Amino acid sequence: SQKIEQNSEALNIQEGKTATLTCNYTNYSPAYLQWYRQDPGRGPVFLLLIRENEKEKRKERLKVTFDTTLKQSLFHITASQPADSATYLCALHSGNTPLVFGKGTRLSVIA
Amino acid sequence: NAGVTQTPKFRILKIGQSMTLQCTQDMNHNYMYWYRQDPGMGLKLIYYSVGAGITDKGEVPNGYNVSRSTTEDFPLRLELAAPSQTSVYFCASSRTTVEQFFGPGTRLTVL
Numbered sequence: 001s002q003k004i005e006q007n008s009e010a011l012n013i014q015e016g017k018t019a020t021l022t023c024n025y026t027n028y029s030p031a032y033l034q035w036y037r038q039d040p041g042r043g044p045v046f047l048l049l050i051r052e053n054e055k056e057k058r059k060e061r062l063k064v065t066f067d068t069t070l071k072q073s074l075f076h077i078t079a080s081q082p083a084d085s086a087t088y089l090c091a092l093h094s095g096n097t098p099l100v101f102g103k104g105t106r107l108s109v110i111a
Numbered sequence: 112n113a114g115v116t117q118t119p120k121f122r123i124l125k126i127g128q129s130m131t132l133q134c135t136q137d138m139n140h141n142y143m144y145w146y147r148q149d150p151g152m153g154l155k156l157i158y159y160s161v162g163a164g165i166t167d168k169g170e171v172p173n174g175y176n177v178s179r180s181t182t183e184d185f186p187l188r189l190e191l192a193a194p195s196q197t198s199v200y201f202c203a204s205s206r207t208t209v210e211q212f213f214g215p216g217t218r219l220t221v222l
Binding site: 009032034041042043044045046049089093098099100101102103104 | 115215
């Protein structure tokens with residue numbers, strides 16, 4: 001069956017360190033993968049998209065990698081700040097199917 | 112632009128009652144979506160639409176109905192509310208199949 005798994009429900013990290021979140025998938029051949037941020041009580045907000053033929057994408061302190069052999073995407077936040085604390089969702093798009101979301105990882109950056 | 116707006120923000124229903132969750136977007140997006148989000152369960156797609164007059168079922172459509180008579184509006188109808196429909200409902204829109212813009216959500220409780 002098709003699955004999207006985000007490595008952990010919660011991740012705690014010290015301010016200034018790099019946070020790394022993992023998104024694994026099985027039985028999909030995604031054309032692209034997206035990452036969203038969700039704050040408590042709010043809707044998700046789009047952050048980054050990476051296509052299947054791209055290895056890495058960067059935006060300010062954010063970096064996403066996409067390994068279609070390992071069926072995995074890594075989402076990095078460098079020099080993390082308490083304001084980065086939120087839930088991060090990965091989502092993938094495969095063929096004609098609508099976007100499918102993972103359950104998310106709740107990141108807490110501790111000052 | 113207001114983006115995606117949803118009403119109401121909160122609602123308590125009794126079992127068997129019906130209601131309509133409203134969603135409007137002012138970005139002239141063709142694609143619109145309804146999701147539900149239960150604690151720890153991620154976003155589940157209920158229905159989606161690729162344009163006015165066209166709707167399709169998502170992963171969890173049972174107990175819901177939608178219509179799309181205009182580009183801007185995509186209401187979600189609950190006919191006979193059940194406790195299993197207690198959730199947070201998000202509406203989203205997108206110009207293409209990438210980068211969805213989400214509304215603020217409607218928190219629904221069925222007692």
